[in-house]
Amino acid sequence: MPNKINSPYTATITGCGFLYYEFQRMLPLLMAENSEALLKDELENNRIFHVNSRTSRSRFMIEFKRRYAAVPVSFWMQYQQLSESGQRAGLLYAILKCYKLVFDFHFNVTVKLWNSIDHHLNKSNVMMVFSEIAAQDAFVDSWTENTKDRCASQYLTILRQAGLLDGKTGELQALHLEAGDFEYYLRSGEEWFLEACFLYPYEINDIKSRLQ
Numbered sequence: 001m002p003n004k005i006n007s008p009y010t011a012t013i014t015g016c017g018f019l020y021y022e023f024q025r026m027l028p029l030l031m032a033e034n035s036e037a038l039l040k041d042e043l044e045n046n047r048i049f050h051v052n053s054r055t056s057r058s059r060f061m062i063e064f065k066r067r068y069a070a071v072p073v074s075f076w077m078q079y080q081q082l083s084e085s086g087q088r089a090g091l092l093y094a095i096l097k098c099y100k101l102v103f104d105f106h107f108n109v110t111v112k113l114w115n116s117i118d119h120h121l122n123k124s125n126v127m128m129v130f131s132e133i134a135a136q137d138a139f140v141d142s143w144t145e146n147t148k149d150r151c152a153s154q155y156l157t158i159l160r161q162a163g164l165l166d167g168k169t170g171e172l173q174a175l176h177l178e179a180g181d182f183e184y185y186l187r188s189g190e191e192w193f194l195e196a197c198f199l200y201p202y203e204i205n206d207i208k209s210r211l212q
Helices: 020-031 035-045 054-069 073-079 084-098 100-114 123-136 145-162 179-187 192-196 201-211
Strands: none
Touching: 020 035, 020 054, 020 073, 020 084, 035 054, 054 084, 073 084, 073 179, 084 100, 084 145, 084 179, 084 192, 100 123, 100 145, 100 192, 123 145, 179 192, 179 201, 192 201
16 A cells, blocks of 8 residues: 555544534543543543544544644634634634645635635535545555545535535535634634635625724
8 A cells, every 4th residue: 555654645534524512522621731631531431522432532532632733722722712603613724724635625626616606516526636636646546435435525514514515505605704703813824714714805804904
């Protein structure tokens, strides 16, 4: 099998989707000074995680740690003050920072589609870009069709649960949040994330003016 070391991609989102509520329950443990001990205890005792399978708890915790570490602690401090919609957007931000595969799907497929006439997204759109990635990356090319299909499905689920995709119509929809929910990204030089939320330049400028 081709070497993972040479690839920036991972298929681990197949085993850990958006999981907003589960992540919310784990965030205080991730932020605690004795985080490792608390997570280890929770893995064994399942007091607040409420995930029945130990195998699933272990898998989710590994990915939650990755997502948590993908952005600064200062982000998570502000995240706790956001509305639920703002937090869902924030979790999407962490996922985009954490997984290059999701980031590439988002900007090579979805944002381009948003900026076109047709705002409908389906799995075949994602799979087309998957083929392009696989053509350039031997490790991704070695994944089974089932793994690729599950990655694409999981990405669509992430979009739905973040609020960017209508589950019934398959139509993309912009995230219109309170200006304060976008403040962190603008103050941190991460304006690209507002584009990832399908906001147009004039909308981004309006949010900037309200935050001044």
